[in-house]
Amino acid sequence: MQIWVALSNSDLTTLNHREVELQAAALAIDSSGSAGGHGFVPTSLPLKLKLQGAGLAVSWPGGSFQTKDNQLIFSARSAITVASIKRAGGKSAHPSYLGKIRVANLKGKLRVSLQVGLDQYLRGVLEAEMPASYHPEALKCQALAARTYALKPRLPHDLDQTNVCDSFLCCQYFAGLGAIDPRIEHAVVATAGQVLAYNGEPLLALFSSNAGGHTENYENCFSDPQSGAFPPAPLPYLKGVAEGKFAVPAGSEAFLRYLYNAVAVKHEQISADSWTPKFHWKVHLSADALEAHMHHVVEKLAATADTAPYVVPPKSREFGHIQGFEVLKRGVSGVAITLKIKTSSGDWHVSKELVIRKAFANADVKLARLSSARIFFEQGEDKLGLLNNLTIFGLGFGHGVGLQQTGAQGFARAGQNYRQILSHYFPGSEIQVL
Ligand SMILES: [Zn+2]
Incomplete structure (x- = not known):
C-alpha cells in the first residue's frame, strides 16, 4: 500500500x-x-x-x-x-x-x-x-x-x-x-498489514511517551479536530487505564501525590511505567520568574487562534499580579482539565492539557512547556501572605492518551505480548489485517 x-x-x-x-x-x-x-x-x-x-x-x-x-x-x-x-x-x-x-x-x-x-x-x-x-x-x-x-x-x-x-x-x-x-x-x-480497529474500522491510535501511572480519556485532553469543541465526543477505546494496582483511587490530587511520593520519594516500583525518569518531575518557579513571563505567555495564548478558545480572561481582561493556582477540574488520571490562575485583576481560566502545559512556559528556567498536565502545586508565601514561589510536581511525559511507549516497554519486559499490551491501552479494540 x-x-x-x-x-x-x-x-x-x-x-x-x-x-x-x-x-x-x-x-x-x-x-x-x-x-x-x-x-x-x-x-x-x-x-x-x-x-x-x-x-x-x-x-x-x-x-x-x-x-x-x-x-x-x-x-x-x-x-x-x-x-x-x-x-x-x-x-x-x-x-x-x-x-x-x-x-x-x-x-x-x-x-x-x-x-x-x-x-x-x-x-x-x-x-x-x-x-x-x-x-x-x-x-x-x-x-x-x-x-x-x-x-x-x-x-x-x-x-x-x-x-x-x-x-x-x-x-x-x-x-x-x-x-x-x-x-x-x-x-x-x-506485524505486516496489522492495524488496530474498533467496530471494524481503523481507530484513532494516539500514543505518548509516559502516562505517569494512569492514562487519560480522549475527551479530557483533546478538542474536536473539526469544530474545536472541548470536550469532544468521547471515543470508547480511548479510556484511561491504570498502569498498576494502586492504594489510592485514581482521579484526584491525592492520587497524584501518592504516585509522586511512592516513586520520587520512596523509590518504589509501583507500575509498568514507573521504571523511567519520565515518570515524575518537578519545576520550581520564583514569583519573579512567574511575574516576568506568565502574563505574556497567557495573553499570547488568548490571542492565538488555535489556543484562544481555551483561555478565558476575567471581566477586566487584565492579567494582574499572580496570587495562586488551582486545578478546578481533573480527568480520570488526575490530569488538569481546567486551571485557575488567580490574579489581582481577576481569575484566568485555562483549559486543555497542552494549553495548560504551555501556560507555564518560562524563559528564566528555559521551559517551553510542562512535560504533562498531571500536576499538583506547592505554593510558598511570604510574611504578607503573597505568593513568593511555586513548585509544580508532575507525573508522566506527553498527553497520556492511548498507547504509552514506556508503559508498553514495562509490560513487555514483564512477559506480555503486543496483543495483550494493545488491548490494555485500547480497550475493546481488535487487530485487523489490511
Ligand atoms: Zn499531520
Whole structure:
C-alpha cells in the first residue's frame, strides 16, 4: 500500500514552503497535470521550484521553465534529497526519501509531499519514535499504532491531498530515509498489514511517551479536530487505564501525590511505567520568574487562534499580579482539565492539557512547556501572605492518551505480548489485517 506524506518546513510548524530544492541521481519528472514537462530531466542540479501564478516556476543551473500545471511529480533512481528543508537526527541535515516527490501549488500554497510504501514510512516513524533497544513486543505495539495512525490521523489531511504529515506537532515524526535497525525491521515485518480497529474500522491510535501511572480519556485532553469543541465526543477505546494496582483511587490530587511520593520519594516500583525518569518531575518557579513571563505567555495564548478558545480572561481582561493556582477540574488520571490562575485583576481560566502545559512556559528556567498536565502545586508565601514561589510536581511525559511507549516497554519486559499490551491501552479494540 502506498501513502502520501506531507513534508513540513524545517521547524515542523507548517506545510507551506517558500521554495523547494531537490537533489537526486537521475531526477526526472514522472508526471504532471497535463503533457507539459513529462519526462523532463534537468541537465544539472539542484532543481528549484517556486509558485508562479497558478502553476510552478522550475529552475536549475543553466535553465528554467514555467508550468501551468499545478503540480509536478518527480522520481529518481534512488533517494531524493529535499535540500530546502532540514531535519534533526538524520545522517545529513537535509532529509532524503525513497519514493516519489510531488511539488504542488495548492491554491497559492507551495506544498511538498512524498509517495511512499506504508511499511517503508513505518520504518522511518519507528526509528524516530521508539529506541530500537526496546523490547520486541513494545516495538510491535509502536508499529501497529503508527501504521494505524497513518491510515487515520486525528486531523484529516485530505485538503493537502495527503494521508498524514511528517511533524510530531500534528501527526507522528518521520524524518525520511536512514539506516534501519534490524530490530525495527523485525517489528515492521512481524506485524505486516496489522492495524488496530474498533467496530471494524481503523481507530484513532494516539500514543505518548509516559502516562505517569494512569492514562487519560480522549475527551479530557483533546478538542474536536473539526469544530474545536472541548470536550469532544468521547471515543470508547480511548479510556484511561491504570498502569498498576494502586492504594489510592485514581482521579484526584491525592492520587497524584501518592504516585509522586511512592516513586520520587520512596523509590518504589509501583507500575509498568514507573521504571523511567519520565515518570515524575518537578519545576520550581520564583514569583519573579512567574511575574516576568506568565502574563505574556497567557495573553499570547488568548490571542492565538488555535489556543484562544481555551483561555478565558476575567471581566477586566487584565492579567494582574499572580496570587495562586488551582486545578478546578481533573480527568480520570488526575490530569488538569481546567486551571485557575488567580490574579489581582481577576481569575484566568485555562483549559486543555497542552494549553495548560504551555501556560507555564518560562524563559528564566528555559521551559517551553510542562512535560504533562498531571500536576499538583506547592505554593510558598511570604510574611504578607503573597505568593513568593511555586513548585509544580508532575507525573508522566506527553498527553497520556492511548498507547504509552514506556508503559508498553514495562509490560513487555514483564512477559506480555503486543496483543495483550494493545488491548490494555485500547480497550475493546481488535487487530485487523489490511
Ligand atoms: Zn499531520
